[in-house]
Amino acid sequence: MNEYITLKxxxxxxxxxxxxxINILESSGIEVNIDTSAIELNFDSVNMKMLxxxxxxxxxxxxxxxxxxxxxxxxxxxxxxxxxxxxxVKVKNKKExxxxxxxxxxxxxxxxxxxxxxxxxxxxxxxxxxxLELLKKFPDNCIDVIITSPPYNFGIDYHNSIDTSLWTSYxxxxxxxxxxxxxxxxxxxxxxVNIQPMFSDYIPSHHIISxxxxxxxxxxxxxxxxxxxxxxxKYCTWGSWKSPSSPYLKYSWEFIEVFCKNILKKEGNKANIxxxxxxxxxxxxxxxxxxxERKMKKYNHDAMFPEELVRRLVKLFSxxxxxxxxxxxxxxxxxxxxxxxxxxxxxxxxxxxYCKTAIRRIEEIGNQL
Ligand SMILES: C[S@@+](CC[C@H](N)C(=O)[O-])C[C@H]1O[C@@H](n2cnc3c(N)ncnc32)[C@H](O)[C@@H]1O
Numbered sequence: 001m002n003e004y005i006t007l008k009x010x011x012x013x014x015x016x017x018x019x020x021x022i023n024i025l026e027s028s029g030i031e032v033n034i035d036t037s038a039i040e041l042n043f044d045s046v047n048m049k050m051l052x053x054x055x056x057x058x059x060x061x062x063x064x065x066x067x068x069x070x071x072x073x074x075x076x077x078x079x080x081x082x083x084x085x086x087x088x089v090k091v092k093n094k095k096e097x098x099x100x101x102x103x104x105x106x107x108x109x110x111x112x113x114x115x116x117x118x119x120x121x122x123x124x125x126x127x128x129x130x131x132l133e134l135l136k137k138f139p140d141n142c143i144d145v146i147i148t149s150p151p152y153n154f155g156i157d158y159h160n161s162i163d164t165s166l167w168t169s170y171x172x173x174x175x176x177x178x179x180x181x182x183x184x185x186x187x188x189x190x191x192x193v194n195i196q197p198m199f200s201d202y203i204p205s206h207h208i209i210s211x212x213x214x215x216x217x218x219x220x221x222x223x224x225x226x227x228x229x230x231x232x233x234k235y236c237t238w239g240s241w242k243s244p245s246s247p248y249l250k251y252s253w254e255f256i257e258v259f260c261k262n263i264l265k266k267e268g269n270k271a272n273i274x275x276x277x278x279x280x281x282x283x284x285x286x287x288x289x290x291x292x293e294r295k296m297k298k299y300n301h302d303a304m305f306p307e308e309l310v311r312r313l314v315k316l317f318s319x320x321x322x323x324x325x326x327x328x329x330x331x332x333x334x335x336x337x338x339x340x341x342x343x344x345x346x347x348x349x350x351x352x353x354y355c356k357t358a359i360r361r362i363e364e365i366g367n368q369l
Contacts, residue, residue, distance in 0.1 A: 005082050007066050009039040013059055021059035024051065029079065030063070045081040104264070109217020111141075111262050113187040118142040118323060126335060126347045126362070128355040131327035132173070134348055135180035143184050143346075144266075144322035147313050147334045149194035149305050150174055152205065156302050159351035167203055175212055177327060182216055184325075187262040190317050191218065194226065194305055196254040206255040213259045221264055224256035226309060227289040256309075258317065268319035274341065275315040283312050299331040299357050310337040318343060332358025340365055 011034065013021075018034060025032050028047040033040040041063065048067070055061040070082050091097070116139040127134060155164040165173075181191055191213070195206040214220055229252050239248030260266075275283075293306040310333050318324060320342040326334035329347030331354050338345035339362050349355050 004042050004044050005070065007041040007043075007063075009041070009059070009062055009066070011035070011037055011039050013039075017057060017059055021057050021063075024054045024057065024060055025063065043082065045079045048080040104219050107214050107217060108219060108262075111182070111187060111217070113141075113262060115141045115186040122346055123323065123344050124339075124346075126329065126332060126349075126355045126358045128350070128352045129348060130350050131177045131348045132180065135177065135184060135327060138180075138184045140183055141186045141189075142323070143325045144186055144189050145314075145318045146181050146185060146189075146191045146325045146327065147194075147310060147338075148192070148326045148328050149303070149330075150177075150328050152196050152198065152303070154196075154198060154303075158301075158303075159353045161350050167201070171208060171212075174209075178209075178212065179216075181325075181327060182213075182218060182261065185261050188266045189261050190221065190266065191259045191261075192313055192317060193257050193259075194254060194309070195257065197251075199249070199251055206257060210257050213257070218259040218261060219264055221258040221260050222286060223258070225287045226254045226256055227287055228252055228254065228292050229289060230292060256313070266317070266319075268322070272319035272321055274320055279312075279315060283316050288312065293333070299361075301331040301354060301357070304330055304333055307333055307337055310334050311341070314338060314341050314343060329358055330354050332361050336361045336365065 011018075018039075022032050022034075025041065028050045029043055029045055031042040033042070039059065046067065048064070051060055051064050051067075055064055067080075067082065118138060122138065151158065151161065151163050153163060153165060153167065153170040157163070178191075185191055193209060195209055197203060197205045197207075210220065210223075237248055237250070240246040288309065290306050290308045293304040296302055296304050314324065314337055321344065323344040323346065324334065324338040325346045325348075326332075327348050329335055329349045332347050332349075335345040335347035335358055345362075347355070347358050349358070
C-alpha cells in the first residue's frame, strides 16, 4: 500500500493566498494543515494537471516545485502517485518467504494439460438450451476463455428460467454448470465471471463463487471492480437511520472474478494481440468505471452487461481467433463483442427468444463488415 507523504512549507503567505490555495490543494487530493509558521501537506496521489494550471498562487507554485523533487510514477487514472522510496518497507528474504507460502500453488489442482479441438458444429454458434446438458457434449480442454454473468437469483423475469430459488439450490445448480466450465476450459484458459452479490439478502455471492473456484483448484488471477456509479437501492434505504444498530451499506459496483486453469500465463501468437499500450495501461488498473447497459429495453432483457465491459475483458484476456464461450449468454453481448473483435464465439442460453436476439445482433455486425 502507498503510504502518505508529508511535506512542510514555511508559512510566509497572506491570508488571501492561503484561503485560495487550500481549496485548490484539497481538490487536487492534498490534505492541508496550517499554523502560523508552517503549511503541512499530506498526500499520496495528486492531480498534478490541476495544480500546474493554478500556479499563479505562490503556494501552489511552491507546492508543484516541491512535489517534482519527489520520485514519482504516474498511475493509470491520470493522477500522479507519489511514493516515498526512502520509507518503503523492505521485506527481506522475499524468495524464501514465497517458497514457504507456496503462493498460488497452495490451492492448485493439476488438471489435464493436453488441449483438444472442439467440433466445428459448436463454433460460431448461438445455442438454445440448458448449459448443464449442452456443455457435457464438449470435450475436455477445448475453450480458451469463458466470459459470463450468471443469473443472480434476484427474481429477474427471464423468459425461460426461474430466478428465485433457495440460495443453496441456486449455488448447487450453478456449480454443476461451473464444474463443466472448468472441465472444458483449456489448460492456460480463463474463466471470467461477473457477479452482483445480493446485498439485501446479505449473501456475498462473489465470495461464495470465488471460494468455489479456488477450492476446485483454479488459480485466482484477480478481481475487477466494475464501478457503475448507480446505487442498487433507493436513496432512502438506510437500514437503521442515524444508529449503529444496523446501518445498510450501499454499493454502486459489481465484481468481475478471473480464474485460470493450471497456469496464469496464456500462450498465444503475438500477431493475434490487439490491445494497445494505452488500453493496457488503463485497464490493468482494476477499477473500471462503465455505465450500465442502456439498451436493455431495446433487447428486452433486464440483466445485460455493457458492451464496453466485455470489450475490455476480451482484449485484455484473449488473443484473436481464441474461442470465447458464454454459457449464460442472454441476448448475446459476449458473443457480439467476441465476433466483432475477431474471436470465435459460442453462446448458450436457456431462452430461445434471447438466442434469436443474440443471433440478430451478430447478423447486424455482419452486415456492417
Ligand atoms: C444475467 S443474464 C446474462 C445476460 C447477458 N450477459 C447479456 O448481456 O445479455 C443470465 C442469463 O442466464 C440464462 N440462464 C439461466 N439458466 C440457464 C441455464 N441453465 N442454461 C443456460 N442459460 C441459462 C437466462 O436466460 C439469462 O439470460
